[in-house]
Amino acid sequence: xxxxxxxxxxxxxxxxxxxxxxxxxxxxxxxxxIDAKKCTECEGAFDTQQCAQVCPVPKTCIPxxx
Amino acid sequence: xxxLDAIAPxxxxxAMRAKLSEGGCKSSACGSSAKPDDMDPAVWERIKDxxxxxxxxxxxxxxxxxxxxxxxxxxCNYCNRKYDxxxxxxxxxxxxxxxxxxxxxxxxxxANEVPQLSVLGIAGPGDACYDWKRxxxxxxxVSAEIPDVKLCISTNGLALPDHVDELAAMNVDHxxxxxxxxxxxxxxxxxPWIFYQHRRWTGVEASRILHExxxxxxxxxxxxxxxxxxxxxxxxxxxxxxxxEVNRWVKERGAFLHNVMPLISEAEHGTHFGLTGxxxxxxxxxxxxxxxxxxxAKLMRHCRQCRADAVGLLGEDRGQEFTLDxxxxxxxxDPAKRExxxxxxxxxxxxxxxxxxxxDAAVRAAVTGGSMLVAVATKGGGRxxxxxxxxREFQVYEASPKGIVFVGHRKVDQYCxxxxxxxxxxxxxxxxxxxxxxxxxxxIGDCPKDDLAAAGIRASDDHAHDYIxxxxxxxxxxxxxxxxxxxxx
Ligand code: SF4
Ligand code: SF4
Ligand code: SF4
Numbered sequence: 159x160x161x162x163x164x165x166x167x168x169x170x171x172x173x174x175x176x177x178x179x180x181x182x183x184x185x186x187x188x189x190x191x192i193d194a195k196k197c198t199e200c201e202g203a204f205d206t207q208q209c210a211q212v213c214p215v216p217k218t219c220i221p222x223x224x
Numbered sequence: 225x226x227x228l229d230a231i232a233p234x235x236x237x238x239a240m241r242a243k244l245s246e247g248g249c250k251s252s253a254c255g256s257s258a259k260p261d262d263m264d265p266a267v268w269e270r271i272k273d274x275x276x277x278x279x280x281x282x283x284x285x286x287x288x289x290x291x292x293x294x295x296x297x298x299x300c301n302y303c304n305r306k307y308d309x310x311x312x313x314x315x316x317x318x319x320x321x322x323x324x325x326x327x328x329x330x331x332x333x334x335a336n337e338v339p340q341l342s343v344l345g346i347a348g349p350g351d352a353c354y355d356w357k358r359x360x361x362x363x364x365x366v367s368a369e370i371p372d373v374k375l376c377i378s379t380n381g382l383a384l385p386d387h388v389d390e391l392a393a394m395n396v397d398h399x400x401x402x403x404x405x406x407x408x409x410x411x412x413x414x415x416p417w418i419f420y421q422h423r424r425w426t427g428v429e430a431s432r433i434l435h436e437x438x439x440x441x442x443x444x445x446x447x448x449x450x451x452x453x454x455x456x457x458x459x460x461x462x463x464x465x466x467x468x469e470v471n472r473w474v475k476e477r478g479a480f481l482h483n484v485m486p487l488i489s490e491a492e493h494g495t496h497f498g499l500t501g502x503x504x505x506x507x508x509x510x511x512x513x514x515x516x517x518x519x520x521a522k523l524m525r526h527c528r529q530c531r532a533d534a535v536g537l538l539g540e541d542r543g544q545e546f547t548l549d550x551x552x553x554x555x556x557x558d559p560a561k562r563e564x565x566x567x568x569x570x571x572x573x574x575x576x577x578x579x580x581x582x583x584d585a586a587v588r589a590a591v592t593g594g595s596m597l598v599a600v601a602t603k604g605g606g607r608x609x610x611x612x613x614x615x616r617e618f619q620v621y622e623a624s625p626k627g628i629v630f631v632g633h634r635k636v637d638q639y640c641x642x643x644x645x646x647x648x649x650x651x652x653x654x655x656x657x658x659x660x661x662x663x664x665x666x667x668i669g670d671c672p673k674d675d676l677a678a679a680g681i682r683a684s685d686d687h688a689h690d691y692i693x694x695x696x697x698x699x700x701x702x703x704x705x706x707x708x709x710x711x712x713x
Contacts, residue, residue, distance in 0.1 A: 171294040173350075177419075211419060211422070214296065
């Protein structure tokens, strides 16, 4: 499981990038994206997903749908 | 007489050199420090070139902001980080975010072109203390190239205590903290959430943490002798009365200045307050609150609520001239213009101070009761030197038994666009001048003059190019009929 960023809503503030404990978030083009292979959903590091907690735009860092 | 007017529109190095070689300044106060009587000389040294910390300095010096720190750790109900518009002037708004390298390039380009530049600030969008790595990298790079630029940051205070020591080590001498409440119950109406210690907090609990961190940060700065300015957003019905309390708290903790700013909340900005119809205060409501705060922490009344990428004198924004795509790839700093400008200002300033104190004393003596509000169109240098139709703002002064006191500014839409005055705009200008008795400007046509008169506002261009205080003294003399001898500038 992993998180993803809804790029159309991202303000490119970068807060999620430096809060991510797994180094899974990078700036690409116009927006930030989550590398699903690196994302741990913050398990073992924090109780809550840091990207979702810090993101200023509601429902922008959300669980990846399969 | 030295005059910045001659060189103000396009400040060019040769013109400044010519002015300087004219030498001989007539005023006996030439070279005086312009220091207000009630200020410690050491403090004056630190603020005399800072347009935000010294009302007097803002006639001469300019700031620039670089938007390098877009990440934020709290949400405010008056902020919407999705929004940006090049024509919008309000805090937090930017057209382009910069990396620290791009910021350095921009600062050097501006320092080469804008000799008034004295301050570099990082003021959003986002929080300079939270987005710390980028803030720090930018400050370090710039001060290595231009050591005499003053560094200044704005913060919401949440992450501030973590960085006070580094700020002190980097010589950051001016820190602004936005403090809108000391009562977390009120805070809960302003801040929906904060992000702290790896989780999101909401409600009163969030505001309590924010409040404690703000007070701690302020106390730490005061202990290290760093000058602090407290910005408070006045939100009618939410924290307007409460700001009296805020003023007391911050004064007790050593705040240097308190800047109460009106809430800006147009629906189209998409902020929470904008959408819920929370209104901002009128200019006269703001002034009434500021008058109530008089005697507490010293008030800043010349804040322009600038864009977070503004460049130039307060009240002007040359940001659009310095967007990344217009900057040379490689820049190197040339101090010539800034140095020459400082010399011109040092002389002009002594002269202005002398004229100002004469006018101030004469007004005190002549006005025994009542007061007169005067709105001035100026483009810098402390003079009445802007056309009515070109003014984007008016600086408002009050002449009363207390002398001549600067009380604030009123923003307006430029009335004269390409030669035509638009009636609708003039109506807006008249509304913005609510409460003002007289308008002083360098030039005004008969039509707007008549319309202003119909609205009860006298307009005059008789005192064009005089120092503002000298012109106000002349007005007072006309109005109160006193036998006064205005000093000529
Ligand atoms: S859920 Fe955690 S690990 Fe995954 S991207 Fe977000 S912050 Fe990084
Ligand atoms: S925190 Fe949200 S808005 Fe900011 S960069 Fe990450 S996804 Fe985009
Ligand atoms: S917003 Fe106010 S304090 Fe900040 S630079 Fe503008 S005038 Fe100065």
